[in-house]
Amino acid sequence: MTALILEQLLNGLQLGVxxxxxxxxxxxxxxxxxxxxxSHGSLFMLGAxxxxxxxxxxxxxxxxxxxxxxxxxxxxxxxxxLLVRRLYHRSHLDxxxxxxxxxxxxxxxxxxxxxxxxxxxxxxxxxxTLVALPFGISYPVYRLLVIGVGIVVAAVLFWLVKxxxxxxxxxxxxxxxxxxxxxxxxxxxxFTLVFGFGAFLAGLAGALAGPLLSVQPGMGETVLIxxxxxxxxxxxxxxxxxxxxxxxxxxxxxMGRAFLRDFLSAFLSARVASEAGPALAxxxxxxxxxxxxxxxxxxxxxxxxxx
Amino acid sequence: xxxxxxxxxxLALFAVGIGPLAALLxxxxxxxxIFERFLIFAVAASSLNLILxxxxxxxxxxxxxxxxxxxxxxxxxxxxxxxxxxxxxxxxVVSAIAAFLIGKxxxxxxxxxxxxxxxxxxxxxxxxAQSSSAFGGDDGMVISARSAxxxxxxxxxxxxxxxxxxxxxxxxxxxxxxxxxxDFGRRLVATRENAQRANALGFDVTGTRLVAFVIAxxxxxxxxxxxxxxxxxxxxxxxxxxxxxxxLAIVILGGVGTRSGPxxxxxxxxxxxxxxxxxxxxxxxxxxxxxILVVLFFHSGLAGLVKALGGRFLAPTAEDxx
Numbered sequence: 001m002t003a004l005i006l007e008q009l010l011n012g013l014q015l016g017v018x019x020x021x022x023x024x025x026x027x028x029x030x031x032x033x034x035x036x037x038x039s040h041g042s043l044f045m046l047g048a049x050x051x052x053x054x055x056x057x058x059x060x061x062x063x064x065x066x067x068x069x070x071x072x073x074x075x076x077x078x079x080x081x082l083l084v085r086r087l088y089h090r091s092h093l094d095x096x097x098x099x100x101x102x103x104x105x106x107x108x109x110x111x112x113x114x115x116x117x118x119x120x121x122x123x124x125x126x127x128x129t130l131v132a133l134p135f136g137i138s139y140p141v142y143r144l145l146v147i148g149v150g151i152v153v154a155a156v157l158f159w160l161v162k163x164x165x166x167x168x169x170x171x172x173x174x175x176x177x178x179x180x181x182x183x184x185x186x187x188x189x190x191f192t193l194v195f196g197f198g199a200f201l202a203g204l205a206g207a208l209a210g211p212l213l214s215v216q217p218g219m220g221e222t223v224l225i226x227x228x229x230x231x232x233x234x235x236x237x238x239x240x241x242x243x244x245x246x247x248x249x250x251x252x253x254x255m256g257r258a259f260l261r262d263f264l265s266a267f268l269s270a271r272v273a274s275e276a277g278p279a280l281a282x283x284x285x286x287x288x289x290x291x292x293x294x295x296x297x298x299x300x301x302x303x304x305x306x307x
Numbered sequence: 308x309x310x311x312x313x314x315x316x317x318l319a320l321f322a323v324g325i326g327p328l329a330a331l332l333x334x335x336x337x338x339x340x341i342f343e344r345f346l347i348f349a350v351a352a353s354s355l356n357l358i359l360x361x362x363x364x365x366x367x368x369x370x371x372x373x374x375x376x377x378x379x380x381x382x383x384x385x386x387x388x389x390x391x392x393x394x395x396x397x398x399x400v401v402s403a404i405a406a407f408l409i410g411k412x413x414x415x416x417x418x419x420x421x422x423x424x425x426x427x428x429x430x431x432x433x434x435x436a437q438s439s440s441a442f443g444g445d446d447g448m449v450i451s452a453r454s455a456x457x458x459x460x461x462x463x464x465x466x467x468x469x470x471x472x473x474x475x476x477x478x479x480x481x482x483x484x485x486x487x488x489x490d491f492g493r494r495l496v497a498t499r500e501n502a503q504r505a506n507a508l509g510f511d512v513t514g515t516r517l518v519a520f521v522i523a524x525x526x527x528x529x530x531x532x533x534x535x536x537x538x539x540x541x542x543x544x545x546x547x548x549x550x551x552x553x554x555l556a557i558v559i560l561g562g563v564g565t566r567s568g569p570x571x572x573x574x575x576x577x578x579x580x581x582x583x584x585x586x587x588x589x590x591x592x593x594x595x596x597x598x599i600l601v602v603l604f605f606h607s608g609l610a611g612l613v614k615a616l617g618g619r620f621l622a623p624t625a626e627d628x629x
Contacts, residue, residue: 036419086603092419093365097559097602100552104595112589225430225548232423279438286427286434290412293424297416 003137008258009251014143014212016250017150021205022223023230023242024157025198031174031237031303032194035084036092038099041224042106043199047072047206048215049110052121061124068207069200076199080192088191103221111217121210146208153204154243161239170194174237174303226253229289235299244300249285256281315484318567322349322480322574323473327466336465340537343469345577346476347533352557352569353483354526359555360564361487362519363499367422368409368429369554372524374546375402375432376531378442381450381541391454398532399525405432406524410517426548437543447542454536462536472533479526484566486522495519556598562608571609 026040050068058064079102087095123142130138161167169190172180181187206220213219230249234241261277268276292300326342351373358364379401383394409428413421436442443449453462454471461467486492497505498512506512535541544550553576561572583590601608 030419036422083599090602092422093359093555093559093563094602096365096367096422096552097555098599100556101595101598101602104591104598108589108592108595112592221548225426228423229427232420232427236419275440279435282434282438283431286431289427290424290431293416293420294412297420 003135005259006133006135007137007139008254010137010139010143010147011258012251012254013247014147014150014250015254016247017147017154018205018209019223019227019230019250020154020243020246021150021201021208022227023234023246024154024239025201026227027231027234027237027239027242028170028174028194029198030231031239032170032177033088033191034177035088036095036099037084037198038096038224039079039102039106040099040198040202040227041220042103043072043076043202043220044206044209044223045106045110045217045220046075047203048121048210048213048219049114049119049206050203051207051210052119052215055122061127065204065207069204072203072206073196073200076203077192077196079199080195084195085188085191106220107217116217118214118216121215123211142211146212149204149208153201157201157239166190166193226285229285233289233292233299235302237303238299238301241299241301241303249288252288253281253285256284260284315566318570319477319480322346322570323477325574326469326473330465339465339469341577341581343472343533343537345574346472347530347537348554348557348577349570349573350476350479350483350533351527351530352554352561352573353480354523354530355554356558356561356564356569357483357487357495357526358516358519358523359558360568361492361499362495362516364414364516364520365422365555366413366425366520366523366551367548367555368425368427368551369523369527370548370550371409371429371432371546372402372406372527373531373534373550374436374541374543375405376528377535377541377545378436378448378531379528380454380532380535381448382442384450384452384454384535385448389452389455391456394454394532395529398528402528402531403521403525405528406521407517410520410524414513414516414520426551429546429548429551433543433546433548436546443541445543447540447544450535450539450541453539454532468536472537475529475533479529480570483522483526486519487566491515491518556594560598560601560608562610563606565608565610567613568608568610571613575609 022040022044026037029035029037029040047068050071051064054064054067054071055061058067083098083102087098127142127145129141131141131144133139159167161170169180169185172183172185173187173190173194177187180190209223226249230245231242233249234243234245257278260281261273264277264280265273267273323346326339326345329342330336330338351369354372355366355369358366358369376398379398380394383389383397388394409425412428413424416424437445453468455462456471460471462471487495494505494510494515497508497510498515502512505515531545534545557572557576558569559572560575561568561570579594580590583593587593605611607614
């Protein structure tokens with residue numbers, strides 16, 4: 001039982017790490033540009049498809065993941081230059097609608113190019129083995145790798161934002177855009193860079209998630225909605241909040257799906273528990289979000305915003 | 308309150324008349340079902356327009372009431388309660404309660420938080436429908452009987468059923484219009500324009516918004532009742548967030564905060580969808596760019612276009628601008 005719980009905790013951590021990669025981009029883009037990007041999930045999906053494509057071309061999984069992240073970054077930069085930058089001064093409703101339109105285009109383009117059925121995302125032999133951990137757990141190497149990469153990327157991200165000049169500008173931009181612009185920072189370049197970086201993170205997450213999920217059109221949407229939950233729970237614009245919320249959401253979602261049915265059957269009849277368990281498990285994070293927003297509408301670790 | 312104008316009546320007649328006209332000209336009663344869908348989406352979109360256009364509340368979970376209405380209707384019909392006079396109050400009460408609970412939580416927030424929390428709360432109900440075996444789960448629920456009006460009314464006769472949908476849709480569209488033009492509607496616009504000033508003037512801002520939210524939910528629930536009847540089916544897909552996005556797109560396409568916008572938007576959406584689907588299953592790849600272009604360059608939507616082309620005849624705006 002301990003082994004099972006620990007294994008699910010690791011799974012939860014792995015989901016949390018992936019969610020953080022996506023949510024970090026979303027929350028940066030929101031914090032700095034005040035822009036809601038629904039198509040962030042489509043960038044995630046593109047990352048998964050690009051990884052499969054590049055793996056076929058190069059034969060190397062790690063090269064493919066890196067190239068996929070960079071490829072999605074390029075796509076994101078093109079989006080920003082052609083379309084998104086026209087929208088910064090528009091209302092949030094316009095952001096939602098335009099990026100909703102982009103989701104439709106992305107899903108159908110992918111379906112036309114690769115077909116509507118899931119495609120196979122292969123792992124190299126060396127990564128598809130199990131590794132023995134303490135407490136008698138044997139755990140897939142690949143999932144450990146995802147957790148590791150996620151932690152490294154998160155650390156780099158925090159370092160970038162906290163200690164570099166560009167990170168300082170990003171923080172300043174999130175706090176007060178007008179002043180940063182007046183101080184002579186090239187704000188439109190900063191916006192493009194932030195958007196491209198967010199796209200890179202989403203693409204990387206998609207490439208890493210490919211072997212764990214089924215790679216198909218629309219695969220980004222469930223993840224997108226979960227990431228929005230993360231961003232809102234953490235406090236819009238706050239990277240620290242996104243990290244905290246991503247881990248919470250990852251753990252709660254995974255543990256709910258794994259144990260809620262058994263937990264409920266301790267109090268309820270087996271039939272009711274097997275009916276209510278899965279239903280409640282998929283609703284759990286949304287209920288959590290509603291509760292948190294009810295008591296703390298600004299999220300767990302809100303960003304200090306002056307406008 | 309101002310009285311309904313001649314253009315509004317022309318628009319109403321146009322909305323319910325075009326379907327039968329097309330069906331008669333093509334001698335194909337099947338066409339009626341397309342225009343039934345158009346009227347149903349017009350009702351749903353105009354209920355969203357009430358809170359979005361007049362109230363400034365961007366709900367990204369409005370389709371959830373389509374689902375609530377459809378499932379309530381389906382559960383009643385499958386348990387043998389087919390009478391419309393029984394179904395309508397149940398659907399109104401159930402969807403109003405759902406809207407009240409969602410609104411109560413969501414209205415504590417504004418802006419982006421409001422968009423996201425309406426989405427998240429709608430997802431809760433979506434997953435409820437999807438994972439509950441009593442509701443048919445992911446496969447949805449076949450509805451065994453359409454609503455019964457009176458002895459002798461044949462709900463399966465295309466013309467009689469169209470008449471039922473058309474009359475119900477007209478009543479609901481008229482109701483939304485009535486609310487929008489009432490004193491209450493003007494208070495709602497005031498809360499959109501400047502919540503602080505509305506508050507200073509003594510309006511209960513949150514209360515006004517919540518009432519509008521509940522009215523919109525109940526009307527959309529009734530649209531769901533019509534949808535359940537029309538398709539004889541209820542599926543979690545009705546409450547999907549993509550459907551909520553579609554409703555937003557319809558309102559924008561037609562023109563936000565205009566009386567005719569949701570009707571024109573729904574007509575173009577449903578008819579374009581119908582014909583594009585027969586051309587390519589990938590029709591959203593054409594609809595997506597259309598939506599983006601409308602948002603970028605054509606913010607007044609179809610209502611604005613009609614207004615520009617035909618003077619002020621067909622598209623009376625209740626309160627100009629957003």
